[in-house]
Amino acid sequence: MITLGELLRSLPSARVLGPTATPIADIAYHSKAVRSGGLFVAVRGLQHDGHTFVAEAIARGAVAVVVERPVEVSVGVTQVIVSDSRVALASLSCAFFGEPSRAFSLIGITGTNGKGTTAYLLDAVLARAGRRTGVVGTLGVKVGTQTTPLDRTTPEAPDLQRILRRMADHQLDNVLMEVASHALALHRVDGCRFRGAVFTNLTQDHLDFHKTLEAYRDAKRTLFEMVDPDGNAAINADDPSASLMAAASRAPVVTYGITSRADVRAEGLRLHLDGSEFTAVTPRGRLPVRLRLHGRFNVYNALAAIAAVDAQQIPLELIGQALAEFAGVPGRFEAVLEGQPFAVIVDYAHTPDGLENVLQAARGFSTGRTLVVFGCGGDRDRTKRPVMGKIAAQLGDVAIVTSDNPRSEQPTAIIEEILTGIRDPGSEIRDQPSQARGLRPQARIEVEPDRRKAISRAIELARPGDVVLIAGKGHEPYQEIKGVKHPFDDREVAREVLRQLRRGQGSGVGGQGSEQGSW
Known part of the structure; x- marks a missing residue:
């Protein structure tokens, strides 16, 4: 001892x-x-x-x-x-715990959005190359095929080092870790030896903690100061903060992007119903890529994975195979399929940029309307609430504002702050719930604080060809109210409603009937 x-x-x-x-x-x-x-x-x-x-x-x-x-x-x-x-x-x-991060190659992934998907894309690529891998992040701790949940993206230092010790004892080759801005600001990852780092993007989030976007950005930047000089840093060149991240890096930088002349870039990008296709231009040659993931944002995540392993000499064809086989991450643009003639998508989008990205992706393959169910978390950055409301109203055809994880706040108070982003005192929407009076009519706006009822309402309103997007909680199996985590999974709730509609029963909770009946 x-x-x-x-x-x-x-x-x-x-x-x-x-x-x-x-x-x-x-x-x-x-x-x-x-x-x-x-x-x-x-x-x-x-x-x-x-x-x-x-x-x-x-x-x-x-x-x-x-x-x-x-x-x-x-x-x-x-x-x-x-x-x-x-x-x-x-x-x-x-x-x-014996400095466990020195026993394997640790890659830290930071950014507002895309950390989890990028981590799992990297996991897939490295595993395809025969490496023993592990992941630490929002979805939990993954060692091999076993995953155990975590209560935060990046654990406190003793918990994190205990996890890394277990990974070292399993003789892993690579560990991919989501590194949250809180973890960097609060020194949770101090002492970790990072052989690589990835910067996905930086948009508004966590201003309740960091107070300013500059402080938030500076917290992210510290990860690149921690990377070994003989490692590498993959940085999204299309993001305005790219140069600041690159300047902080002690390691060689590999940039990636779509619109810039990055080291790793996508050419000939095509987004379609089945995902996307493009050619990745890399320092080692050209790689045809086919993704089963939807949206331009997932193209960035794939490019990040390619850039992050650039120095590891993994054959390009193996990288392409891993990306093509990758089926996605739980709760990230995850489809709920019960034979319905419209799409139901569950996504973790809980930031303005995240919500905009998934709504754009949904509109890209919808042949009908886009219906979005969303809220904002309590005891978190309040400044993003009206911004997300505005985005939902502009990009959705029907927006149902509901509760997310209200935590200690009143759900109706959070909803009211969301509605300020789409409220115009001089206008009024007819035939909508009284709470939604005075909103601009870009989208049909409804307010339903009960998240289960809101999900049911959106699905009952859906017609063939529509897309129903349920945003904010993704993989989470709970809803946190007044300090208690109640069992609640958006995917299971949606599945239950769809099954009831298929049986022609209606959900029993929407209260206003279905526009398309059973199928």
């Missing part, structure tokens, strides 16, 4: 009060997770200060505590005083 003194080699400037020969059994940042012989790191969070829980941590068995200011401790408990507990937490976690 590692001793406190051995761990403290990672914190040379710390002030230590107490014995250091004590064996350390575990490391924790939450007092309730402390076990006998553990080290507790008091972290100042957004809502709680870990320093107020030091006594509880000691009562639960902590033999040492890391703090930013002196606190009262029991006799025999070592106190380690540091300038920044979060930085210390990352360093200690890396040391405790």
